[in-house]
Amino acid sequence: MPRPKTLPSDRASGIVQERKGQYGHPSDVYERVAGMWAALFGWDVQVADVSLALSCVKMAREKNADYMQEDEVNVDDMAGYANVLALIKERM
Numbered sequence: 001m002p003r004p005k006t007l008p009s010d011r012a013s014g015i016v017q018e019r020k021g022q023y024g025h026p027s028d029v030y031e032r033v034a035g036m037w038a039a040l041f042g043w044d045v046q047v048a049d050v051s052l053a054l055s056c057v058k059m060a061r062e063k064n065a066d067y068m069q070e071d072e073v074n075v076d077d078m079a080g081y082a083n084v085l086a087l088i089k090e091r092m
Contacts, residue, residue: 008072012080016087026051026084027091048088055081 030050062074
């Protein structure tokens with residue numbers, strides 16, 4: 001019988017926790033990014049927008065590269081950005 005597959009959200013949870021330990025809470029980091037993007041683009045960028053925008057990059061890569069099913073990097077990253085968004089919303 002095949003081994004149950006680990007879900008992207010499960011893999012992403014560990015990665016997000018590791019990054020949180022390394023860089024601090026995503027809300028703090030993404031707040032800096034939002035400020036930089038606001039200065040660069042000239043419009044208001046919310047902290048949660050950073051997670052959504054980064055997820056869009058992964059979706060575009062997934063679609064553009066036509067990855068094989070076994071390549072889970074972009075899908076894991078999308079799940080990770082969803083987890084980060086949840087952490088940011090929880091903190092707000």
